[in-house]
Amino acid sequence: MKTLMLKLEPVIWMLFSSGMMIGALLLPVFILVVALGGGFGVVGGEALGFDRMVALATHPIGTLIVLAAMALPLWGGAHHLRHLWIDLGGLKTDGLVGFLCYGTALAGSIVAILAVVRLHS
Amino acid sequence: MSQKLKKTFIVTRFDPDKDEVPKTQTYEIEVEPDWKILDALNHIKDTVDPTLSHRWSCRMAVCGSCGMTVNGEPKLTCKDPMSDYGDTIEVAPLANFPVVRDLVVELEGFMERFQEVKPWIMVAKERAVEEGTTQQSPDELADFKQFSMCINCMLCYAACPVVSNEPDFIGPAALALGHRYNQDSRDEGAHVRNEIFRGEGGVFSCSFANECSEVCPKSVNPSGAIQQAKLGNVIDWATSFVVKRGGDVS
Amino acid sequence: MKPGGPMPTRTADPRPPDKYPGRGRYPSYLAFGASGAFLMISALLLIRGVWALGDGGAAWDAYRGALGHPISLVYHGVAFIGLTWFALRLFRLFPATQPYRMGPIKRPADAVLVAGLYGVFFTVLAVGTLFLGGALL
Known part of the structure; x- marks a missing residue:
């Protein structure tokens, strides 16, 4: 596992760094409007209504934004948590932790792609 | 002449022939206000305790020999002014390196x-x-x-x-x-x-x-x-x- | 930082940096790493939302209803603050990682780059919020 992770580091790091950027820029917007605005009932029901959301998420640009905001931050977070584990003295279990972190990111990315494909079909 | 200041130095000591692990030793000395940390260590070695070991050479932040931990931060002691610190100053060898003796690390x-x-x-x-x-x-x-x-x-x-x-x-x-x-x-x-x-x-x-x-x-x-x-x-x-x-x- | 071979004399073991992990700049660095949890959880919750969207109007409304749950509100409140801090720290450190020049373009002063990145962050947040919230278009 460690050898495989070392081989794939350039790919993982690229996904990680773009995930940090995308996550830092896009996730706060989603959280503020949909999770908090919608959750507290501040943002109107129509704006977050089914028809408008589907229209936004299936627009070509919307699709790209939604896909990036779903998949890339997973890699950003996974890589961060793996390195946090090493920083806290967990090098011996790096292989297992790396597998769990990147495994979650990979599985999540596949589901994210499926979620978008489903919307379009 | 400027007014001398009283300082307490808590210095990490380690003698590989005697000590299991490093320990600390306290030195009460008088320093000039414009001294660097390295000047104080040299003063201790020259006038108080000749057994203290530390590395240094150029005294002008070029040779890179005098790196030590001062109050928990890695510092070049020839560049680190005494005026940055209070009455008590802790000096230890650089972290992350094996210690050969006192403030000297294995390179x-x-x-x-x-x-x-x-x-x-x-x-x-x-x-x-x-x-x-x-x-x-x-x-x-x-x-x-x-x-x-x-x-x-x-x-x-x-x-x-x-x-x-x-x-x-x-x-x-x-x-x-x-x-x-x-x-x-x-x-x-x-x-x-x-x-x-x-x-x-x-x-x-x-x-x-x-x-x-x-x-x-x-x-x-x-x-x-x-x-x-x-x-x-x-x-x-x-x-x-x-x-x-x-x-x-x- | 031990040598590969045997050392000529007996040495004391290396000790970790004195302020690590709880003092100095280290807590901020470790918190930055721990913010990875916000990135992952928030992204997974977003995936859950888009999946619900694919299941139809009723599923989407149920998802929106769940966002009103106190646990969701507390998590997202903390995550919003955490991710904003994460973004600002990221953009504050970013300029130092950039080379002296890229092709013919020289790296601007760090303060200019940081101000620009902060500007991008708050512009995306403001415009994105207004647009997604239905106040634009």
């Missing part, structure tokens, strides 16, 4: 890391004398100059949490030095160095704590160099599938 592991990154200009074919000198523009020089200012004081290694936790990590100063050669317009060895950078303990072990750049007394910015080397390695790795890497360099 061998650090030296090995430097050799790993091949810190010299590598070319496929030596330039003949008749071809004249190699030209380099001011911009080409600026591409790497900052990373060439390292004085090997090892403060960056003492501050880095990855050095603590990953024994194989090549470390900030050595990786920055390797990157310095990769950025040099005269060098043709980047592909070779990048293979090392992508290997065990290479640039991708760095998690950008940025401590190396925070403590660097020469503003080398090793963490910046390593992040640039990561992107450089992504590109080098991706293009290696398309463009055949040619020729031997040495």
